[in-house]
Amino acid sequence: MTQLAWAVINAREEPLNKDSLVAGALLHDVGKLLEYERKDGKIVKSAFGEKTRHPAAGAQLAEAGKLPNEVVHIIAAHSHEGDTMNRTPEAIIVHHCDFIDFEIIKARVTKRG
Numbered sequence: 422m423t424q425l426a427w428a429v430i431n432a433r434e435e436p437l438n439k440d441s442l443v444a445g446a447l448l449h450d451v452g453k454l455l456e457y458e459r460k461d462g463k464i465v466k467s468a469f470g471e472k473t474r475h476p477a478a479g480a481q482l483a484e485a486g487k488l489p490n491e492v493v494h495i496i497a498a499h500s501h502e503g504d505t506m507n508r509t510p511e512a513i514i515v516h517h518c519d520f521i522d523f524e525i526i527k528a529r530v531t532k533r534g
């Protein structure tokens with residue numbers, strides 16, 4: 422997904438923050454470390470994850486790590502939670518590239534049955 426986002430940002434002519442885009446793309450799902458846990462050899466929702474999805478959890482981790490606000494925003498806004506936010510251009514790119522990646526993988530898995 423980061424490679425896809427990198428290709429998109431390099432195809433754009435307006436000045437965009439490539440550092441924020443790459444950091445946000447690489448870390449967009451970091452909150453899954455809190456949303457899920459391994460239990461009896463399986464990956465399941467954690468107690469934390471039952472209440473808080475990974476975009477919010479990831480934004481909290483990014484803030485705790487003192488990452489730039491632009492990166493925190495990309496992480497927070499990458500999924501449907503960001504649909505009511507004013508996404509930055511970099512966040513728009515990551516959001517759409519994430520869904521391109523997700524939808525294609527989902528279609529392939531569904532096709533395999």
Ligand SMILES: [Fe+2]
Pocket residue numbers: 449450475476499500
């Ligand atoms: Fe995600």
